Amino acid sequence: xxxxxxxxxxxxxxxxLGFVYxxxxxxxxxxxxxxxxxxxxxxPIIALGMFGVYLLxxxxxxxxxxxxxxVALLGLLVGILIYAIAVHRVLTAPHLSTLLATFSINxxxxxxxxxxxxxxxxxxxxxxxxxxxxxxxxxxxxLLAALAAVLIAAGLYVFLYRTTxxxxxxxxxxxxAAAELxxxxxxxxxxxxxxxxxxxxxxxxxxxxxxxxFTILSGGAYELKSFVICVLGGLGNPTGALLGGLILGALExxxxxxxPVSWVPVIEFLLFVLLLLLRPQGLLGER
Amino acid sequence: xSMWRSISWWFTLIVLLGAGLWPIASGSATGREDMFLILMLxxxxxxxxxxxxxxxxxNFGHIxxxxxxxxxxxxxxxxxxxxxxxxxxxGGLATAALALVLGTIILRLRGAYFALATIGINEAVRAxxxxxxxxxxxxxxxxxxxxxQAYGGAAQALWIAYGVLLAVTLLTVGISFAVKHSxxxxxxxxxxxxxxxxxxxxxxxxxxxTLAYALSAxxxxxxxxxxxxxxxxxxxxxxxxLHLSIETLVMVMxxxxxxxxxxxxxxxxxxxxxxxLLTSPLFKSLHLAFAGMLLLLIILFVPAGVIGWLxxxxxxxxxxxx
Numbered sequence: 001x002x003x004x005x006x007x008x009x010x011x012x013x014x015x016x017l018g019f020v021y022x023x024x025x026x027x028x029x030x031x032x033x034x035x036x037x038x039x040x041x042x043x044p045i046i047a048l049g050m051f052g053v054y055l056l057x058x059x060x061x062x063x064x065x066x067x068x069x070x071v072a073l074l075g076l077l078v079g080i081l082i083y084a085i086a087v088h089r090v091l092t093a094p095h096l097s098t099l100l101a102t103f104s105i106n107x108x109x110x111x112x113x114x115x116x117x118x119x120x121x122x123x124x125x126x127x128x129x130x131x132x133x134x135x136x137x138x139x140x141x142x143l144l145a146a147l148a149a150v151l152i153a154a155g156l157y158v159f160l161y162r163t164t165x166x167x168x169x170x171x172x173x174x175x176x177a178a179a180e181l182x183x184x185x186x187x188x189x190x191x192x193x194x195x196x197x198x199x200x201x202x203x204x205x206x207x208x209x210x211x212x213x214f215t216i217l218s219g220g221a222y223e224l225k226s227f228v229i230c231v232l233g234g235l236g237n238p239t240g241a242l243l244g245g246l247i248l249g250a251l252e253x254x255x256x257x258x259x260p261v262s263w264v265p266v267i268e269f270l271l272f273v274l275l276l277l278l279r280p281q282g283l284l285g286e287r
Numbered sequence: 288x289s290m291w292r293s294i295s296w297w298f299t300l301i302v303l304l305g306a307g308l309w310p311i312a313s314g315s316a317t318g319r320e321d322m323f324l325i326l327m328l329x330x331x332x333x334x335x336x337x338x339x340x341x342x343x344x345x346n347f348g349h350i351x352x353x354x355x356x357x358x359x360x361x362x363x364x365x366x367x368x369x370x371x372x373x374x375x376x377x378g379g380l381a382t383a384a385l386a387l388v389l390g391t392i393i394l395r396l397r398g399a400y401f402a403l404a405t406i407g408i409n410e411a412v413r414a415x416x417x418x419x420x421x422x423x424x425x426x427x428x429x430x431x432x433x434x435x436q437a438y439g440g441a442a443q444a445l446w447i448a449y450g451v452l453l454a455v456t457l458l459t460v461g462i463s464f465a466v467k468h469s470x471x472x473x474x475x476x477x478x479x480x481x482x483x484x485x486x487x488x489x490x491x492x493x494x495x496x497t498l499a500y501a502l503s504a505x506x507x508x509x510x511x512x513x514x515x516x517x518x519x520x521x522x523x524x525x526x527x528x529l530h531l532s533i534e535t536l537v538m539v540m541x542x543x544x545x546x547x548x549x550x551x552x553x554x555x556x557x558x559x560x561x562x563x564l565l566t567s568p569l570f571k572s573l574h575l576a577f578a579g580m581l582l583l584l585i586i587l588f589v590p591a592g593v594i595g596w597l598x599x600x601x602x603x604x605x606x607x608x609x
Contacts, residue, residue, distance in 0.1 A: 036399075038399050038402070038403065085583075086583055086587070089587050090586060090587065093590070094343065094398075095345065095398040095399045095402070096339075096343065096345050097586050097590065099345050099399065099402055100345075100536065100540065100582060100586050101583060101586050101587070103533065103536075103579075103582070104579040104580070104582040104583035104586065105579065105583070106579070107533070107575050107576065107578055107579025107582065108575075108576045108579035108580060108583075109576075110575055110576075110579075111572075111573055111574065111575030111576025111577065111578070111579060112573065112576045114572060114575065115572035115573050115576070224406065224407070224410055227403055227406065227407065228407075231403070260418070262414065262417060262418050262425075263414070263418060265410055265411070265414040266411055266414040266415050266418065269407040269408070269410050269411035269414070270411060272404075272407045272411075273392075273393065273404055273407050273408065273411070276393070276396055276400060276403065276404050276407075277392055277393065277395065277396070
C-alpha cells in the first residue's frame with residue numbers, strides 16, 4: 001500500500017511540472033487559434049529555448065533566469081522569421097502544406113542542432129534549495145518555473161484582452177478579412193502572433209532546462225505533450241492549455257506510482273486519441 | 288482488366304521490372320542491397336501516396352505499419368517457426384486489419400486533427416511494443432542463424448527476400464495504378480478536393496477513406512517483415528523510426544503526390560541523394576537539415592513535385608507516365 005504522503009507529493013510535483021507543460025502548449029494553441037496552423041516546429045523551438053539558456057549560462061555566465069529574457073526575445077524573432085520564410089506563402093493552401101512546411105523547419109533545426117551540439121545530454125547546474133512540508137519536498141527550481149509559467153500566462157491574458165495589439169491579434173483570429181477592412185495590417189499581426197507562439201515555447205523550454213537534462217532531440221517529447229494538452233484543453237484555447245497542462249502533469253506524477261514509468265506515454269496517447277474522438281473540441285471548447 | 292491495355296502501365300511495369308531484375312541478372316550483391324533499399328522505399332512511398340496523394344490525408348505514422356508488420360511477422364517466424372511467405376502475408380494482413388479498425392475510428396477526424404492523431408498512434412504503438420514482453424520488450428528479438436538454413440543458407444535467403452520484395456513492389460505499384468484509374472480512386476480524389484461536396488455527390492466518404500487507409504497499411508506491413516527478416520533482428524527504435532515516416536513524405540512530395548510515378552521517382556531520387564549526402568563529409572551530419580530544406584523548397588515553389596510539374600509542363604508525357 002502506498003502511503004497518502006507519496007500520492008500528495010507526486011501530485012504536487014506533477015502539477016508544478018504541469019504549469020510549464022501548459023505554458024509550452026499555450027504557444028502551440030495560440031498559433032492554431034490565430035491562423036489554423038499546427039506548428040510542427042514546436043518541439044525543436046522548445047529545444048532551442050533549452051539550448052539558449054544553457055549556452056548563455058555555460059559560455060556567457062548569464063544567470064539562467066536572466067537568460068530567459070534573452071531567450072524570449074530570440075524566440076519572438078525566430079518565430080517571425082519562420083513565419084516569413086515558411087508559413088506566409090502557404091497559409092491559404094491546404095493543411096498538408098502548412099504541416100509539411102513547419103515540419104521542414106523542424107528537420108532543419110534538428111539536423112543543424114544535431115551537427116552542432118551532438119546528442120550528448122546537457123544540464124544546467126543550479127539549485128535553489130528545497131522546501132520541505134511534511135512528506136512533500138518541493139524543489140526550488142520547479143517552484144520558480146511554475147510561478148514563472150503562471151505569471152507569463154497571466155501576462156498573455158492581459159496582453160490579449162487589454163492592449164491594442166492584443167485586440168488586433170484576436171480580431172485577425174476571428175476574421176482575417178474583416179480585420180483587414182478595419183485597417184489592421186493582418187500579415188504583420190499574423191507574423192507577430194507566430195512569434196509570440198514560438199516565444200512561449202522557447203521560454204517553456206528554458207524553464208524545463210533548469211531542472212531536467214536535455215538534448216537537441218528532447219523537444220520532441222514536449223511537442224507531443226503539447227499536442228495532448230491542446231486537445232485536452234481545446235485547440236486554440238490558451239486557458240484550456242493551462243488546464244490541460246495541469247491534468248497531464250498530474251497524470252505524469254501519479255501514473256508511475258501504480259505502473260512502470262515506461263507506460264506513461266502509452267496512457268497519454270490513448271487518452272489523446274480517445275479525446276480526439278469523443279471530444280475533439282476539448283474540455284473547455286475552442287477558443 | 289483495362290489496365291493491361293494501357294501504354295503507361297506497360298511502361299511502368301517494364302521500367303520497374305528491368306531495374307529490379309538487373310541485380311539478379313548481374314548477380315551483384317552490392318547492387319542487390321542498393322536496389323533492396325530503393326524498392327523498399329518505393330513500396331513505402333507508393334502505399335503512403337494512396338492516402339496522402341489520392342485522398343489528401345496527411346499520415347505521419349505510416350511507419351507504424353512497417354514496424355508493427357515487421358514485429359508480427361518476426362514473432363511468427365521466430366517463436367512459431369513460420370516460413371517467410373506466410374509470415375509476410377500475415378504481417379501485411381494484420382496491419383491492414385489494424386488500419387481498418389483504427390480507420391473507422393480516427394478517420395472521422397479531418398485534416399489537421401487526423402494528422403495529429405497519426406503522430407499519437409506512432410508514439411503509442413512504439414511505447415506499447417517496447418513494454419510488450421512477447422515481442423521482447425525494449426531489447427527486441429533476434430532470429431537464430433539456423434533459420435536461414437531452410438532457405439538454402441543465409442546468402443540464398445537474402446536473394447529470396449529480394450525476389451519477394453520485387454514482387455511486392457510490383458504489386459504495390461500495380462494497385463496504386465489500378466486505384467488511381469478506378470471509380471474508387473475517383474471517389475478518393477473527390478474527397479481530397481472537397482470532402483463535403485464529395486459526400487453530397489454520393490461518395491461514401493468514411494468507407495472510402497478507411498479502405499484507402501487499410502490499403503496503404505497492407506504493403507508496409509509486408510515490407511517490414513521482409514526487411515527485418517533480412518536484418519535478422521528487430522527492436523522498437525529500429526522499427527518505429529518517426530524519421531522514416533517523414534522521409535517517406537518527402538519522397539512522395541519530391542516526386543509528385545497523387546501520381547503513380549511520383550513516389551517511384553521520388554523514392555529513387557531521394558535515396559540516391561541521401562546516399563551521396565551521407566558519404567560526403569560536409570553533409571554527413573547535416574543530411575536531415577538538407578532534406579528539410581529540400582522539402583520546404585518543394586512545398587513553397589513546386590508543390591506538384593517533379594512528375595506533377597513535368598505533366599503540367601509537357602502534357603504529351605501524360606500518356607506514358609501515369
